[in-house]
Amino acid sequence: MEPLYSLLHGFSVALQPTNLFWALLGVTLGTGIGVLPGIGPALTVALLLPVTYTLPPESAFIMFAGILYGGMYGGSTTSILLNTPGESGSIVTAVEGNLMARRGRGGAALATAAIGSFVAGTIGTIGLTFFAPVMVEIGRNFGAAEYFALMVLAFTTVSALLGSSVLRGLASLFFGLALGLIGLDVQTGQARLTFGVRPLLDGIDVVVLAVGLFAVGETFYAAARNRFDREEIVAVRGSIWMTREDWSRSWKPWLRGSALGFPLGCVPAGGTEIPTFLSYMIEKRLSKRKDEFGQGAIEGVAGPEAANNAAAAGVLVPLLSLGLPTSSTTAIMLVAFQQYGLQPGPLLFTNEAGLVWGMIASLYIGNLMLLVLNLPLIGLWVRLLTIPKPFLYGGILVFASIGTYTLNNSVVDLILLFLIGTAGFAMRVLGVPVAPAVIGLILGPLAETQFRRALAIAQGDWTVFLTSPLSAALLAAAALVVAAPMIWRAAMGRSLAANTATPA
Amino acid sequence: MSGEHTVETTGAGRTRASRYSWAEASLGAVVSAFGLIIFWEIAGLDAGPTYARIGPRVFPAGVATGLLLIGGGLMASAFLRPQARPMPDLDLPALLWVGNGLLAMILLIDQAGFVFAAAALFAGVARAFGSRGSIRVLGIGLTLALACQFGFSYGLGVELPWGLLSFLN
Numbered sequence: 001m002e003p004l005y006s007l008l009h010g011f012s013v014a015l016q017p018t019n020l021f022w023a024l025l026g027v028t029l030g031t032g033i034g035v036l037p038g039i040g041p042a043l044t045v046a047l048l049l050p051v052t053y054t055l056p057p058e059s060a061f062i063m064f065a066g067i068l069y070g071g072m073y074g075g076s077t078t079s080i081l082l083n084t085p086g087e088s089g090s091i092v093t094a095v096e097g098n099l100m101a102r103r104g105r106g107g108a109a110l111a112t113a114a115i116g117s118f119v120a121g122t123i124g125t126i127g128l129t130f131f132a133p134v135m136v137e138i139g140r141n142f143g144a145a146e147y148f149a150l151m152v153l154a155f156t157t158v159s160a161l162l163g164s165s166v167l168r169g170l171a172s173l174f175f176g177l178a179l180g181l182i183g184l185d186v187q188t189g190q191a192r193l194t195f196g197v198r199p200l201l202d203g204i205d206v207v208v209l210a211v212g213l214f215a216v217g218e219t220f221y222a223a224a225r226n227r228f229d230r231e232e233i234v235a236v237r238g239s240i241w242m243t244r245e246d247w248s249r250s251w252k253p254w255l256r257g258s259a260l261g262f263p264l265g266c267v268p269a270g271g272t273e274i275p276t277f278l279s280y281m282i283e284k285r286l287s288k289r290k291d292e293f294g295q296g297a298i299e300g301v302a303g304p305e306a307a308n309n310a311a312a313a314g315v316l317v318p319l320l321s322l323g324l325p326t327s328s329t330t331a332i333m334l335v336a337f338q339q340y341g342l343q344p345g346p347l348l349f350t351n352e353a354g355l356v357w358g359m360i361a362s363l364y365i366g367n368l369m370l371l372v373l374n375l376p377l378i379g380l381w382v383r384l385l386t387i388p389k390p391f392l393y394g395g396i397l398v399f400a401s402i403g404t405y406t407l408n409n410s411v412v413d414l415i416l417l418f419l420i421g422t423a424g425f426a427m428r429v430l431g432v433p434v435a436p437a438v439i440g441l442i443l444g445p446l447a448e449t450q451f452r453r454a455l456a457i458a459q460g461d462w463t464v465f466l467t468s469p470l471s472a473a474l475l476a477a478a479a480l481v482v483a484a485p486m487i488w489r490a491a492m493g494r495s496l497a498a499n500t501a502t503p504a
Numbered sequence: 505m506s507g508e509h510t511v512e513t514t515g516a517g518r519t520r521a522s523r524y525s526w527a528e529a530s531l532g533a534v535v536s537a538f539g540l541i542i543f544w545e546i547a548g549l550d551a552g553p554t555y556a557r558i559g560p561r562v563f564p565a566g567v568a569t570g571l572l573l574i575g576g577g578l579m580a581s582a583f584l585r586p587q588a589r590p591m592p593d594l595d596l597p598a599l600l601w602v603g604n605g606l607l608a609m610i611l612l613i614d615q616a617g618f619v620f621a622a623a624a625l626f627a628g629v630a631r632a633f634g635s636r637g638s639i640r641v642l643g644i645g646l647t648l649a650l651a652c653q654f655g656f657s658y659g660l661g662v663e664l665p666w667g668l669l670s671f672l673n
Contacts, residue, residue, distance in 0.1 A: 050662070051660055051662060054661075165581075167574055167577050167578050167581065170570070170574050171531065171535050171571075171574050171575075171578065174535070174567060174570045174571045174574060175535070175538070177567045177570075178542060178567055178568075178571065181563070181564050181567060185549075185560040187560065188549075188550065188559070188560050190549055190550060190560055192545070192546065192549065192560060192564065193541075193542065193545050193546075193564070195545070216606070219602055219629065220599060220602050220603075222633075223595065223598040223599060223601070223602050223629070223632040223633055224594040224595050224596075224598055224599050225592065225593075225594070225595070226595065226598060226632075226633050226634065227595045227598070227634075228592075228593050388633075388635075389633045389634075390629065390630035390631075390632075390633040390635035390641065391630065391635075391644060393629050393630075393632075393633055394605075394625070394626035394627070394629040394630045394633075394641075394644075394645065394648075395626070395648060397605065397606070397625055397626070397629050398622045398625060398626055398645075398648060398649065398652065399652075401606075401609050401613075401621075401622070401625060402618075402622075402652060402656065402662075402664065405613060405618075405664070406656075406662050406663075406664065409663070409665075411610055411613060411614055414606075414609060414610045414613065415610055417606075418603075418606045418607070418610065421606070422603075425599075426531075429527070429591070429592060430527055430528065430531050432531070444567075448563040451558070451563060452558045452562075452563070455558045456558065460558070
């Protein structure tokens with residue numbers, strides 16, 4: 001029961017009054033940005049990076065983890081009351097939850113989302129507590145070749161699973177990898193891809209990329225679509241106390257959502273979106289009231305909302321135990337670790353036990369805070385939804401430019417922000433996901449380091465990636481992830497063409 | 505889950521779909537161009553000491569190869585499956601207003617100072633979202649900008665350029 005002992009130690013860190021304050025600030029901020037459409041946890045953590053480096057690392061990570069969890073809670077409120085998902089993890093909720101709200105069951109939808117998030121968040125955090133140490137043990141056997149192979153697998157799953165096609169996901173990933181090449185080569189000190197522009201020698205800051213893609217690109221897109229997309233807020237009707245029937249229809253989806261979300265969050269599957277879709281499909285199939293799906297079935301809110309919170313806990317497992325981010329928020333959290341000179345991975349659990357376990361313990365506390373914030377205090381958050389869009393997006397861009405300008409007090413970063421924002425808008429229009437680019441920029445340089453280290457150790461022998469069984473298996477899985485959907489689509493396309501050819 | 509993902513079958517939808525395949529082809533062209541730029545840029549790099557074995561060119565060359573393959577694939581799919589997805593309708597003037605706001609921010613921040621730059625950005629974005637009451641919007645923008653200027657420099661110790669308002673500092 002060593003994890004329990006460590007967790008107890010973690011609670012002694014997390015329960016310090018200052019850290020309780022940072023946890024409360026994190027979950028409140030997280031709920032707020034989750035509720036507001038157009039901004040999410042990844043952008044918020046990126047914007048906070050420059051101002052948090054004066055904080056002790058425990059406090060900063062307790063706050064970041066609170067933002068990650070809070071975003072999942074807040075996103076469901078927007079999805080239910082507005083027909084727009086507040087967060088990518090609550091797209092499914094925007095369907096069934098909004099229909100419930102329209103039929104006067106908004107209170108019950110909010111309640112099953114909040115309680116389900118609490119149940120799943122707690123189960124997920126328990127999973128994190130016991131599973132992360134196991135992953136640490138596995139990680140100890142990883143050499144440079146295995147790490148490189150693992151990163152390749154993360155690259156391909158993220159690219160293949162997000163966005164509308166594998167090619168678009170890969171285009172985004174390689175765009176990020178290319179941006180990651182800009183700057184000084186670590187081993188030889190030569191400038192790469194800087195085109196003679198001096199400020200580029202330091203490389204592209206991840207804050208600029210994340211803020212450009214998420215805030216500026218999103219604002220461009222929202223402005224361009226504002227005239228065409230109608231949004232209306234549905235007032236909360238119905239009691240926020242669930243009836244006996246609501247409870248009996250919710251508890252199984254909560255547990256199933258948790259069981260689905262946590263493992264899928266742990267493996268590199270692109271974060272919280274996939275588990276919510278799977279949970280929705282499963283609940284629809286298992287429900288005795290299939291006819292209610294598409295008209296506001298409570299199972300369709302309870303399951304996915306549980307799944308996204310459990311997945312939010314799951315993504316912390318590879319981040320903390322292997323240093324492998326699998327979602328854009330955790331990718332930016334990895335940058336925060338680097339900013340403190342810390343390297344997540346097996347060593348972090350021994351060298352920084354107070355930090356790791358303090359953060360994990362704070363998640364239990366944060367979940368409890370979030371339940372209170374999102375159920376009795378829900379009325380406060382609903383008011384956030386009434387901020388007029390011109391002011392909301394105007395404010396978002398003002399904060400985005402503050403965060404970018406203050407990195408180096410240089411207007412060059414603002415110009416880059418504009419350019420990357422334009423690229424982000426184009427990606428949005430063309431259905432190219434942005435998260436792989438963020439992950440590519442952050443993991444690319446790390447992957448190159450491991451790649452060159454592995455080859456240096458093997459004295460230039462390229463077969464090193466295949467002779468290690470673990471590395472070979474990971475690379476094979478990566479190849480499968482990319483190839484399978486393409487083959488599948490080609491086969492489907494052919495049968496589709498065969499079917500449509502005759503009537504035409 | 506917005507409507508833009510559905511394939512339209514009307515006549516208007518068909519023209520939009522062909523516009524989309526052009527957009528997809530240009531995406532492929534841009535991606536390929538990135539690949540070529542990387543190859544061209546790394547050609548001049550010194551391979552480094554031989555004991556390192558893997559010089560600074562290998563990994564970028566891999567990335568560039570990937571970009572060329574993906575770009576080619578996108579261009580091919582644009583012409584092989586041209587009706588894949590229609591383009592969403594876009595409001596161009598709104599886009600330009602956001603762009604104007606950002607441009608004003610870039611041009612004003614160093615000379616005129618953060619407050620005026622941020623107020624201009626705020627007003628531009630608000631205009632993009634259909635805000636008309638310009639005096640009120642400018643007032644809200646200025647208040648927000650001033651609050652940030654004072655809050656960030658006194659509260660967080662983060663300096664934003666004071667510019668024309670340096671007498672307040």
